Amino acid sequence: MTEQYRPTKAVIDLGAIKKNLSAFQQKSGKAQVIAVVKADAYGHGVLAVAKTAIESGVTMLAVATPDEALFLRDEGIETELLVMGATPSSFISVAQQRNIIVTAVSLDWLSMAAMHVSPNLNRLNIHLKVDTGMRRIGIQVDEVDEALGFISDHDFAFKGIFTHFATADEEDSSLFLEQVSAMKAVIEKVDDPSVMVHVSNSAAAIMHREIACDAVRVGISLYGIAPSPYVGQEMDFELQPALSLETEIIHVKKVKAGEGLSYGATYRAEQDEWIATLPIGYADGMLRGLQGQEVLVQGRRVPIVGRICMDQCMIRLSEKLPVGEKVQLIGSQGGQRIFIDEWARRLETIPYEIPCILTKRVPRIYSDSTEVADLPFQEPDTMLR
Numbered sequence: 001m002t003e004q005y006r007p008t009k010a011v012i013d014l015g016a017i018k019k020n021l022s023a024f025q026q027k028s029g030k031a032q033v034i035a036v037v038k039a040d041a042y043g044h045g046v047l048a049v050a051k052t053a054i055e056s057g058v059t060m061l062a063v064a065t066p067d068e069a070l071f072l073r074d075e076g077i078e079t080e081l082l083v084m085g086a087t088p089s090s091f092i093s094v095a096q097q098r099n100i101i102v103t104a105v106s107l108d109w110l111s112m113a114a115m116h117v118s119p120n121l122n123r124l125n126i127h128l129k130v131d132t133g134m135r136r137i138g139i140q141v142d143e144v145d146e147a148l149g150f151i152s153d154h155d156f157a158f159k160g161i162f163t164h165f166a167t168a169d170e171e172d173s174s175l176f177l178e179q180v181s182a183m184k185a186v187i188e189k190v191d192d193p194s195v196m197v198h199v200s201n202s203a204a205a206i207m208h209r210e211i212a213c214d215a216v217r218v219g220i221s222l223y224g225i226a227p228s229p230y231v232g233q234e235m236d237f238e239l240q241p242a243l244s245l246e247t248e249i250i251h252v253k254k255v256k257a258g259e260g261l262s263y264g265a266t267y268r269a270e271q272d273e274w275i276a277t278l279p280i281g282y283a284d285g286m287l288r289g290l291q292g293q294e295v296l297v298q299g300r301r302v303p304i305v306g307r308i309c310m311d312q313c314m315i316r317l318s319e320k321l322p323v324g325e326k327v328q329l330i331g332s333q334g335g336q337r338i339f340i341d342e343w344a345r346r347l348e349t350i351p352y353e354i355p356c357i358l359t360k361r362v363p364r365i366y367s368d369s370t371e372v373a374d375l376p377f378q379e380p381d382t383m384l385r
């Protein structure tokens with residue numbers, strides 16, 4: 001990577017991802033873990049995450065779009081790849097050439113695919129998506145017989161069948177249970193044991209291990225983030241957040257009592273205050289709605305004051321600190337921690353959005369907390385001293 005001169009960066013702990021993955025691999029019994037790496041691995045950087053997952057024994061990655069799958073293939077990733085979203089007719093022969101599994105999302109899609117497969121290439125690998133209640137994409141439950149008939153009459157490689165839950169992260173399990181029982185009836189129609197059945201997202205993999213089937217599709221919690229506060233409270237193991245966001249103070253000054261600062265001068269100093277400027281703003285994903293959010297400096301919480309600008313924002317210090325002082329926006333410092341959930345609450349959104357909105361301008365830097373700690377201790381063969 002080219003040199004980065006601005007101190008703002010997202011540090012991604014690949015060791016945390018390995019630990020989370022291994023927790024899911026352990027908890028899911030014989031079900032394998034499909035690592036969901038769509039949307040640039042939820043903003044964590046898809047290539048590094050994909051390689052880490054593969055090193056940890058993952059044999060299938062899931063993405064949302066054909067282009068995300070092609071990117072991984074172009075980067076030399078040879079693992080099985082599932083595109084969970086709908087794919088257009090123009091992608092069918094590409095999927096055959098590049099060995100990418102596509103999702104059959106409707107009866108019309110199946111006819112389309114049958115028309116566009118190239119007989120001279122390897123068969124098209126498909127997973128059948130069944131809509132049991134999410135009402136987004138997928139074959140309706142009462143169309144499953146027809147879909148299975150169509151698949152067996154055509155030359156597809158039928159590799160899997162799956163569904164997606166709408167409310168697996170909520171306390172009220174009524175819709176979830178309806179979806180489970182609808183899917184149970186669907187699975188009974190598939191007699192080929194080589195067809196992989198997968199239903200669980202992170203929330204279901206955490207809260208409902210009994211339905212794991214052949215594989216679970218783990219996205220958000222691979223990155224150490226609980227799908228919802230409810231799941232975070234109820235879960236019986238720890239997730240380790242992989243992403244932290246840090247920068248440094250680039251400017252410090254005393255603002256006199258009564259003076260305003262930033263656009264609109266909406267914030268006014270109540271007394272003489274030390275105000276520091278940070279090189280991060282809404283063009284980095286530090287949205288204006290985060291005004292008032294705290295950051296960590298010297299292990300203490302201090303507030304962002306005034307409006308957040310495109311490239312910079314201001315914080316109020318309790319004393320003068322030098323330019324170059326480390327600032328933690330997300331993550332831990334001196335025993336204090338700021339989780340992604342805290343940003344999500346302030347922005348009145350879900351934690352999923354937070355890593356996804358960190359823009360390309362924020363470099364992703366990789367570390368591995370397990371690299372040193374997990375090396376097995378080896379007895380030396382001979383003792384020199």
Ligand SMILES: *Cc1c(COP(=O)(O)O)cnc(C)c1O
Pocket residue numbers: 036038084164200201202203217218219220221227
């Ligand atoms: C994104 C996605 C997942 C992963 O969900 P998480 O809640 O992030 O674990 C699984 N399946 C489908 C179909 C998805 O779109």
